[in-house]
Amino acid sequence: MKFMFIVQGEGRGHFTQAITLEEMLLKNGHEVVEVLVGKSSSRSLPGFFNRTIKAPVKRFISPNFLPTAQNKRVSLGRSVAYNLLQLPAYINSMFYIKQRIQESGADVVINFYELLTGLTYAFLRPRIPYVCIGHQYLFLHKDFEFPKKNPLSLFMLRFFTRLTSLGASKKLALSFNPMEDDNNITVIPPLLRREVLSIQAEQGDYIHGYMVNAGYADQVISYNKEHPDQAMHFFWDKPDMPEEMKVGDNLFFHALNDVDFLKYMSRCKAYASTAGFESICEAMYIGKPVMMVPVHIEQDCNAYDAARAGAGIVDDSFNLDNLIEFSKEYVPNRSFTYWVNSCERALIDELEGNIDQHTIFAIPALSNYF
Incomplete structure (x- = not known):
């Protein structure tokens, strides 16, 4: 066909x-x-x-x-x-x-x-x-x-x-x-790529993230100033920016690149996102705790549904202390892995x-x- x-x-x-x-x-x-x-x-x-x-x-x-x-x-x-x-x-x-x-x-x-x-x-x-x-x-x-x-x-x-x-x-x-x-x-x-299904997850020490709207960058930068020892790698959909930009101590913003995105996902200790369905599924499959910050009603529904499925927590801002606390007790949903396969x-x-x-x-x- x-x-x-x-x-x-x-x-x-x-x-x-x-x-x-x-x-x-x-x-x-x-x-x-x-x-x-x-x-x-x-x-x-x-x-x-x-x-x-x-x-x-x-x-x-x-x-x-x-x-x-x-x-x-x-x-x-x-x-x-x-x-x-x-x-x-x-x-x-x-x-x-x-x-x-x-x-x-x-x-x-x-x-x-x-x-x-x-x-x-x-x-x-x-x-x-x-x-x-x-x-x-x-x-x-x-x-x-x-x-x-x-x-x-x-x-x-x-x-x-x-x-x-x-x-x-x-x-x-x-x-x-x-x-x-x-x-x-x-x-x-969920329709996940072969690269996600075959990825080897590791336990890193940094927070990985994605923002569909760049306005949330101020919150991430503010958190970085208060916690300069916490490494963070955030991807965003912002036109005309370099592949990687160091913004503060241990804080990097990356242009949207799917190979790099998955690489950082596989090695992070937790993932913060504006509640897009696809990346939440990727984090769940790899076994990473998620914090979701919805930007519109569709993502409000995504975040609510994902939290019920055990993906993580929902917040109205990138308060990453809440994510770090949640990650200490997070247990991956293994039935989700079989479902995706x-x-x-x-x-x-x-x-x-x-x-x-x-x-x-x-x-x-x-x-x-x-």
Whole structure:
């Protein structure tokens, strides 16, 4: 079979999932003919993705969530205003996506949580079936347990997730734990790369971290000034920075590089993150305690779900003393390791199964979203 990927371009999780799935498909005799990646003015395409992905990569302008002025949590007001102004560009992107789907020769499209994929299928009706993959589709599962957060925010998260999957034949929901399937939502293990599965973990003396928004750097720098003897290596998604930058005593900031990221993960004593699903799973698999600092409602849900699965603790700032204390009593969740190891067979079976060739071309009634 021939597959085409459409990847949301924010964060690193969707990129590593796409890389992993391409490797699995190639190993099982299939082909990835093209990869489309959403782009915006505030995000750059990670170098590791270009170096690793085998299929040709093309870009299109896609909606983006903007942070607050402090560059920490997402600002809903700024994001809505910005994306409304960009609406003509997004419409052009939808026509471009349909054109690439038709010309690629793909049998199936795989959508990694890109909003414009769902809207393209709803309004422009490509004839090729598509499948959605992501942890976010677990939010649509009847048995998923949400944190006690603003009900409107949770509603908007579920609404957005439905929009990304309009007309999808299947939704493959990545989960920390096994769950029963729910209608066309199939629960599968996290999609971790071969390098993670084969890594040899060591017990180091430094704290490893990742920040999707660079505004949290001030908190890390402040902690470093108070604890200059604690070594720290943090990665961030900040454009135009050197590969490695020493900021203070024993504190280094690194440009996003997946080889280095995993190297530092394997040797750290604990991991601090802005609660992206993928890196939490990597830390759990390797057996590292995690502190999660969510930056938006999706990550609030990730962090709550991960804490219930034994990954670590949730905080509203990078107070690393809490992480160090937690790490002293941390016990890895070994059942998670077995769950992850079953991913490839489960995922390939789903994609090689009978995908519905009749995509849904009508927009579902708004009453379905309430």
